[in-house]
Amino acid sequence: xxxxxxxxxxxxxxxxxxxxxxxxxxxxxxxxxxxxxALRSGAAQDAPVAGxxxxxxxxxxPTAYPITAPGALNDILVxxxxxxxxxxxxxxxxxxxxxxxxxxxxxxxxDLSQYTFKxxxxxxxxxxxxxxxxxxxxxxxxxxxxxxxxxxxxxLARITSVEAPDDLTVVFTxxxxxxxxxxxxxxxxxxxxxxxLEGQDLNEPTAFLQQPIGTGPFKYREFSAGDFLxxxxxxxxxxxxxxxxxxxxxxxxxxNARVAQAQSGExxxxxxxxxxxxxxSNSSSATVREVPQVQYYFFAxxxxxxxxxxxxxxxxxxxxxxxxxxxxxxxxxxxxxxTGPINPLLAEFYTSEVTTYPYDLDxxxxxxxxxGWTLDGDKRVNANGEPLxxxxxxxxxxxxxxxxxxxxxxxxxxxxxxVELIIDEWTVHLEKYRTQDYDLLLNWWITPPxxxxxxxxxxxxxxxxxxxxxxxxxxxxxxxxxxxxxxARADIYKQLQVVLADDLPVIYLYYGRELQALSNRTQGFPxxxxxxxxxxxxxxxxxE
Amino acid sequence: MGAYALRRVIxxxxxxxxxxxxxxxxxxxxxxxxxxxxxxxxxxxxxxEMSAELQLDDPIVVQYGRWLGHALRGDLGNSYxxxxxxTAVIADRLPNTVILAMxxxxxxxxxxxxxxxxxxxxxxxxxxxxxAGFCFMGTSVPVFWLGIMLIVLFxxxxxxxxxxxxxxxxxDFSIKDRLxxxxxxxxxxxxxxxxxxxxxxxSGMITILQEDYIRTARxxxxxxxxxxxxxxxxxxxxxxxTVLGIMIPRAMGGAAxxxxxxxxxxxxxxxxxxxxxxxYPVVLGATLTVAFVxxxxxxxxxxxxxxxxPRVQVG
Numbered sequence: 001x002x003x004x005x006x007x008x009x010x011x012x013x014x015x016x017x018x019x020x021x022x023x024x025x026x027x028x029x030x031x032x033x034x035x036x037x038a039l040r041s042g043a044a045q046d047a048p049v050a051g052x053x054x055x056x057x058x059x060x061x062p063t064a065y066p067i068t069a070p071g072a073l074n075d076i077l078v079x080x081x082x083x084x085x086x087x088x089x090x091x092x093x094x095x096x097x098x099x100x101x102x103x104x105x106x107x108x109x110x111d112l113s114q115y116t117f118k119x120x121x122x123x124x125x126x127x128x129x130x131x132x133x134x135x136x137x138x139x140x141x142x143x144x145x146x147x148x149x150x151x152x153x154x155x156l157a158r159i160t161s162v163e164a165p166d167d168l169t170v171v172f173t174x175x176x177x178x179x180x181x182x183x184x185x186x187x188x189x190x191x192x193x194x195x196x197l198e199g200q201d202l203n204e205p206t207a208f209l210q211q212p213i214g215t216g217p218f219k220y221r222e223f224s225a226g227d228f229l230x231x232x233x234x235x236x237x238x239x240x241x242x243x244x245x246x247x248x249x250x251x252x253x254x255x256n257a258r259v260a261q262a263q264s265g266e267x268x269x270x271x272x273x274x275x276x277x278x279x280x281s282n283s284s285s286a287t288v289r290e291v292p293q294v295q296y297y298f299f300a301x302x303x304x305x306x307x308x309x310x311x312x313x314x315x316x317x318x319x320x321x322x323x324x325x326x327x328x329x330x331x332x333x334x335x336x337x338x339t340g341p342i343n344p345l346l347a348e349f350y351t352s353e354v355t356t357y358p359y360d361l362d363x364x365x366x367x368x369x370x371x372g373w374t375l376d377g378d379k380r381v382n383a384n385g386e387p388l389x390x391x392x393x394x395x396x397x398x399x400x401x402x403x404x405x406x407x408x409x410x411x412x413x414x415x416x417x418x419v420e421l422i423i424d425e426w427t428v429h430l431e432k433y434r435t436q437d438y439d440l441l442l443n444w445w446i447t448p449p450x451x452x453x454x455x456x457x458x459x460x461x462x463x464x465x466x467x468x469x470x471x472x473x474x475x476x477x478x479x480x481x482x483x484x485x486x487x488a489r490a491d492i493y494k495q496l497q498v499v500l501a502d503d504l505p506v507i508y509l510y511y512g513r514e515l516q517a518l519s520n521r522t523q524g525f526p527x528x529x530x531x532x533x534x535x536x537x538x539x540x541x542x543x544e
Numbered sequence: 545m546g547a548y549a550l551r552r553v554i555x556x557x558x559x560x561x562x563x564x565x566x567x568x569x570x571x572x573x574x575x576x577x578x579x580x581x582x583x584x585x586x587x588x589x590x591x592x593e594m595s596a597e598l599q600l601d602d603p604i605v606v607q608y609g610r611w612l613g614h615a616l617r618g619d620l621g622n623s624y625x626x627x628x629x630x631t632a633v634i635a636d637r638l639p640n641t642v643i644l645a646m647x648x649x650x651x652x653x654x655x656x657x658x659x660x661x662x663x664x665x666x667x668x669x670x671x672x673x674x675x676a677g678f679c680f681m682g683t684s685v686p687v688f689w690l691g692i693m694l695i696v697l698f699x700x701x702x703x704x705x706x707x708x709x710x711x712x713x714x715x716d717f718s719i720k721d722r723l724x725x726x727x728x729x730x731x732x733x734x735x736x737x738x739x740x741x742x743x744x745x746x747s748g749m750i751t752i753l754q755e756d757y758i759r760t761a762r763x764x765x766x767x768x769x770x771x772x773x774x775x776x777x778x779x780x781x782x783x784x785x786t787v788l789g790i791m792i793p794r795a796m797g798g799a800a801x802x803x804x805x806x807x808x809x810x811x812x813x814x815x816x817x818x819x820x821x822x823x824y825p826v827v828l829g830a831t832l833t834v835a836f837v838x839x840x841x842x843x844x845x846x847x848x849x850x851x852x853x854p855r856v857q858v859g
Binding site for chain 2: 045053055060061063065068070071072146151152153154155157188204205206209214224225226227228230246248250251252253254256257261263264266367424425426427428429430431434445462463
């Protein structure tokens with residue numbers, strides 16, 4: 001589908017639609033086509049064929065080791081095909097569901113403080129050794145081990161003990177009732193082989209890294225630093241051999257080079273930004289599709305700042321941002337306005353019936369007046385004559401986010417606020433985030449598909465980098481974790497969303513969509529965020 | 545000559561020390577810590593623990609002393625990002641940059657010097673001005689833009705050249721495959737140097753060609769080619785050799801942008817990436833490697849200088 005073709009055939013229509021609408025049609029139809037093909041893998045026109053090599057891009061060097069994941073996202077991606085978790089996520093009718101991966105089934109006790117997982121049988125490691133519950137126990141224990149710098153230790157901290165009564169059963173005991181344990185066990189908790197890692201230094205397993213061994217659909221073949229990591233199909237994979245023969249993770253550090261390679265067909269998958277969609281719209285090798293992901297973008301608020309402790313000020317700031325314009329103009333329509341921290345993909349918990357802050361500069365000004373910040377000339381001052389100033393921090397290297405920051409600065413200054421905008425390198429940005437060295441900070445959370453907000457919103461949580469403290473919210477969060485009845489649980493989270501939308505611990509901006517540039521030969525790639533889609537890598541196949 | 549060599553060696557050692565001290569202090573002064581601590585999933589306690597393990601809270605002088613103690617014994621430590629010794633990481637990437645640097649220098653020299661000579665001979669002609677214009681563009685065009693433009697043209701549109709990497713992944717080693725992958729990054733890296741070399745050669749030759757001994761050679765009836773090459777070029781090359789002595793190390797350490805755009809796994813890109821992610825051991829290792837290469841080439845240039853120009857006494 002090509003804008004030029006459409007234009008030629010429908011001259012009148014061409015005159016009426018704007019260029020942007022054409023691009024949206026082209027992208028949407030291309031996306032719908034690709035999505036349709038992807039979702040119908042195995043069913044309709046083309047039957048899956050085995051064979052072929054599939055290539056995707058990484059921005060940096062991966063380390064195929066799930067415990068410490070020093071390379072963050074790069075590691076996570078390759079680990080998805082080499083290792084398995086106990087569970088994985090599936091997208092059904094625009095809602096995320098949790099299904100078993102290594103686990104066959106699981107059962108909590110009456111008050112959700114203990115879970116018994118049954119494992120699938122007949123699973124083997126890439127070196128032929130049998131996979132058993134001992135491997136799960138080893139992995140979890142080492143993740144929780146204070147000597148090991150495990151990246152998921154915080155997320156699994158609630159587990160007080162993990163035991164294996166037999167080879168195919170694992171029992172988790174928790175420090176307090178927790179409805180979301182199964183979901184968290186699917187979040188980057190790749191199970192590693194005890195027989196190869198026991199007794200090794202788990203922070204620097206150099207011997208293991210020469211030949212990483214997992215249970216996944218693909219086996220590690222080769223790693224050339226700065227160049228690529230290659231994996232081959234595992235014919236003994238417990239779900240059946242994968243369709244592809246091999247996958248290449250190509251290291252392409254430059255964003256523009258990734259787009260160029262997607263255009264020329266050298267890459268089968270590249271993640272692109274909204275401004276790059278146009279460049280790919282004329283490509284004969286690739287199509288861009290948008291997929292939902294469990295994430296939200298926001299301005300973090302430093303609650304140790306007296307100014308920002310006043311909820312009226314937070315509401316004023318939210319009202320001064322035209323979120324619809326952000327989504328339509330900056331994101332090119334690839335996103336939705338965020339009403340709160342729970343993503344619509346968590347369909348049973350999400351509610352949009354909360355206070356929203358439609359764009360209204362006058363109303364924003366009135367809120368500031370009410371908060372005691374009145375206009376003195378063109379600057380907002382309080383009763384003592386002190387001006388209202390805000391330091392806004394953002395991460396470097398994200399062009400779309402930089403535009404959001406500049407836009408926000410503009411809007412706030414229109415209200416009479418003096419804004420200092422600082423764009424920092426990622427490591428510096430994160431350090432300032434952790435130490436509350438900011439007033440507002442632009443960031444995002446990509447979270448496991450759970451409505452649980454403890455980690456960032458509870459007043460005692462170590463990842464509550466906003467120092468937000470609201471006893472009502474604390475209460476609701478704990479209730480939500482412990483509630484056994486699903487309907488009651490959903491109600492609790494809906495209440496929580498109402499409270500959060502009123503109290504605005506952070507200024508919710510939007511739910512972003514992931515833009516995937518997929519080669520036209522790619523089939524069977526689930527239409528979800530690629531971090532989760534890759535857990536289904538055994539289903540990917542290529543025409544050719 | 546022996547005393548001279550010894551003096552140079554001592555200078556080199558002192559220089560490496562200074563480079564290591566300056567680099568160490570500068571990179572530790574940069575705000576933010578190692579990237580692996582910047583993982584949002586980590587808890588505050590974990591970050592504090594890992595920071596303590598890396599001994600990043602010790603006074604900077606103590607940290608340097610510790611690093612120096614190990615370095616003098618040949619242990620440059622382990623990379624934070626790669627779970628590998630720094631020496632292995634560098635040894636992996638260094639040859640790739642050497643190949644690229646040598647190729648681009650070769651192209652610059654083989655094209656630049658003749659262009660410079662011809663421009664000098666045909667001063668102010670149309671050819672001279674055309675070459676001058678090309679040189680001006682060559683030194684002005686940003687490398688990252690030129691790289692992407694060439695990729696778009698030759699890889700995406702024309703599909704005749706690969707857009708990055710050193711070789712076609714999954715295929716067996718072949719010289720032809722390697723050379724094909726070398727073409728675009730070499731061109732991009734060569735253009736700036738080519739432009740400079742052309743200008744240096746041109747001005748060097750113009751000066752030489754006005755010398756008395758050139759006039760003498762012509763008066764003796766020698767063929768122009770012999771005059772230019774045997775008498776003129778040999779002397780005109782002296783400033784060029786000096787410039788080459790700087791260009792080679794610069795191509796080695798400064799090819800970061802080209803290496804990034806073309807996904808070339810070299811040491812320039814390694815140095816920049818490790819600095820951005822505060823992989824301190826690798827930053828030190830990469831910087832010292834480039835410093836060492838620079839020192840070696842400067843020394844060789846000075847020796848070559850002495851060979852080319854008998855008026856110059858080296859040592």
